[in-house]
Amino acid sequence: MKRVTLAHQLDFDGWRTAARSAVLAAVLPDQIVWRVGDEAADDLFATDEIADAPLPAVDQPAFTVSRAFVDLAKELILHRDPARFPLMYRLLWRLRSEPHLLADASDPDVHLAHTMTKSIHRDIHKMHAFVRFKEIEAPDGEAAFIAWFEPDHYIVEATGPFFMRRFTGMRWSILTPDGSAFWDKETLRFGPGAAKADVPDEDRLEEHWRTYYASIFNPARLKIDAMQKEMPKKYWKNLPEARMIEGLIRDAGSRMEDMILAEPTKRSKLAAAVAKQTPDAVVEPMTKPETLQEARAAAKSCRRCDLYGPATQVVFGEGPEDAEIMFVGEQPGDKEDLAGHPFVGPAGEMFNRALGEAGVDRSRVYVTNAVKHFKYEPRGKFRLHKKPDTGEIQACRWWLDLERSFLKPKLIVALGASAGQGLLGRAVRVNAERGTPMTMPDGAPVFLTVHPSYLLRLPDADAKAREYARFVDDLRAVRSVVYG
C-alpha cells in the first residue's frame, strides 16, 4: 500500500503530482490511500508515504489526459466525500487503456463521478440562491453586507466569482464553517471558516421580505412536497422567510374554504366612479360598406370563414383609391400577418424589385390578396404556409369584389392560381393561361401571371433568373396596356 497526504481539501496540484507519479510507477488504484493534512490515519496497512519514498521523478509528463478529465477532476475535488480522491485516481488509471471512458455515462465509475458532480452543482446553485445578506454598518460608516451559509461541499471559492460579478458595487462577506469570501469592491479574497455568531440575527428589510413571501403564497395551491424538494429543511435555519412556513401551511385550507364560501359582495364604489367617466361604447350596425375605408374597417371583424381564428389580423389591400392597376396575390404570409400590410415579406420584396425594373411606380398601384387572412399550419416555432381552399377563396371574394367596385381599376393583375380563381371564379392553370386576355363575368379585364413566391421557390439559379425576367416582361406588358 502507498499513502498520499494532501495539503488541504482542495489541494488539486498535490493530487495531480502524486497521481501522475503513481500512474508512472504503476501503482494500482486499490493500492493507494489518500488523506488530507493531519486527518486521523485510518490506513493501518498503508506503509509508504509516496512523498517519503519518492517515485521516479518525472520532469516531462510521460502521458497526457484529456481536458475533459482535468475539468471533471477539478470539480470532483470540491465534493466533501473523501472517496473522491480514489475515484479521481481510478478514472485516471482506467483512461489510459479506455480513452473513451468519460463518454460512457453508464459505466459505474463515470456514473458515480456524475452523481458527485451533480451534487456539487446543486450545492453551488443552492448557495447562489439561499445566501441571505444582512446589512451592517462598517467601522468607516459605509454600509456593508454579511451572510452566513452552510454548504454541503467545499464550494466557497467556486462561488466567490459569481457573487463578485453580481454584487460588484457593494462590500460583502460570506462566512461558512469551511471558509469565507470577502469583496471590498476591488479584490476578492478568501479566508478561514467562521461561526454563525459572527453574523447579526436581523436585517431592516427582513420584515418586508417575510411579508412578501407570505403574500405571494397562494393558499389554494398547497404543495408542500414540491416546496421541500427544492428548499429542503436543512436550509431553513438560515432563511429569514422560513419561519413563516408553518403558519402559512396551517391556515391554507381554511383560507381557501373561506374564499370559496364567501358570498359575492356588492359592486365596489370604485366601479361606479369609473363607469361614470367611461362613455358607453357605441355599437355600429353592420351594413354593407359604402367606401373603401369602411370596407377596410369592416374587414377587421370578418368571420366569413374560419381563417380569422389562428391569424393575427386581417390584411386588407393598400394603395391609392384612384390606382389604375390592382394587383391581387394569394394571401398574406408570416410577415404580412404580423405587420398587417400586404406584400412586405420576401415575396413582396421580390415583387417590388420586379415592379421597379418594369418601370411601374409601386406607390401608384393597389395591392391586395384573394384571401385576407394568413392560412398556415403550426410546426413547432414556425408556420407552414397552406394554400387556401375553394371555400375560403369564395368566402373572401366578397371583399375582393368590394375593393374592385370602389377602385374601378383599368386592369386587374392576378398573381398566381389562387388570385386567378378568386377573380374568375374558376380553377385556372397559370402556365397554360398566362398572358392570354381574360375578362371577369362583369367584363373587367384580367391579366394572369405567376406569384412572386413561385420565383423564390425555384431551386436552380438559371431557372430563377429566366423566370424572373419573364415576370418582369409580364409587368412591362401590364404597364404598356395601362399607361400606354
Add this chain to the structure above:
Amino acid sequence: MQTTLQKLAVLADAAKYDASCASSGTDKKSSLKTKGIGSTEGMGICHAYAPDGRCISLLKILLTNYCRFDCHYCVNRVSSNVPRARFTVDEVVDLTMGFYKRNYIEGLFLSSGIIQSPDYTMEQVVAVARKLRLEQKFSGYIHLKTIPDADPALLLEAGRYADRLSINVELPQEESLKRLAPEKDAGRIRQAMGGMRIRIEDAKAERKENRKAPRFAPAGQSTQMIIGADAADDTSILRASSTMYSSYKLTRVYYSAFSPIPDSSKILPLIKPPLMREHRLYQADWLLRFYGFGVEEIVGVHEGGMLDLHVDPKTAWALQNRQWYPVDVNTADRERLLRVPGLGAKAIGKILGSRRWRSLRLEDLARLCHSVKKVMPFITCADWHPGGLTESAGLKATVAPVRQLELFG
C-alpha cells in the same frame, strides 16, 4: 397613509395569480464594468419556494391594483372590494434594490392595473425600469407586463430595459374573453404579440451585425392562459398555445389553474383550482416543444378533448400506439427514443453517448434514466425483451395506476 410594508402586502397578493417567475434565458450581464449591482448568467435562480411549491425568483408585484377593467376572473377588477394600494416609482425601485442586495431575488416582475389610460399606466411601469437601469446601474432581471394599447414608443422603451416582456391572452377563446374580460380585445393582444416578435427579431439581427445596437427583450416574450375559468377544453387550449408558439415565437406559455380569489364575481363561481389539469397541460406543452409531438397527436388519443388526468400525455399516446413499441435502445434514433415513456431528452443524450461503447443492458440503463421499471414495457435492450407485455391488456394499470386524484387536486 399606507406604509410601504402595507402596500407590499396588498400589491404582492394582487400579483400572485400570474404564474410566470422565470429569470432565465436572457443575455449575460455582469456588474464588473458598471460597478453597479446585478447580473444575469443564463440560468435563472429560484431564491425561495413558497408552500405552494412555486419558485420565488423575482419581486413580483403590481405598481397599483386600482384598475378600470372588470375582468371577472381577476382579483383586481374594478367591481371588487379588495383593499387598494399604489406604489410610487421610488418605492418600487428601493424595494427592488433592497431585496436584490440581500440576495432575495433575481430581479423585478412589474405589472399594473390600468389607471387613467393605457399610456399613463405604461409610462409609470417604464419609469421604474428606466430608473433601475439608468440611475441605479441595475443589471439584474426585469420582466415587464405590457399593455397592448399603449403607445408603441413606450413599448419600444420598455423593451430596451426589460429582459422579458409579456402580454397575457388570459383565455384561449375569443368568446370567453368577451364575456369575462369585456374591456380586453383578443385581436389587439394578437397584434401586440406580432409587433413584439418583429421587434425582438429585428433587435437580435441588428445586434448580430453590431454589438452596440440596443437590446430589445433578449429573453423574449411569454403569455399566460387561465385554466378552468371558462368551458374551453384542453384541445382548444393546446391549439391556442401551438398557434402562439409558431406565430409569435413565445419563450413560454404559462397555464394558471383558475384559483379562488377574495371577493369573487357573481358570474364566475369559485372552484378548487384544477391543479392536475394544469400539470397535464404543462406536460403536453413540453411534448409540443421538445419531443416533436403535434397537438392533434396529443389530444387525438383522448376522448372529449380533455387530457387524461390519471396518465401523463406521453404514456397515453404510447398506450394507444403500441405498434410503435418495443423500441430498441441500442439502435433506435433520437426521434424514436423521444416517444418512450420515462425517457427524457437528457437520458436519451446519455444513451446515445453510452451505446457507442457498449451494448446497453438493463443494469446500464438504470444508471441513465430515472425509473427503468417505467420504460421496460416499451423497450428492448441487450438482456431484455418485454415479450407480450407491450400488448397486454393490463399494461395501463401497471404504468398508470389509478391514484386518489383528490390528493393531487
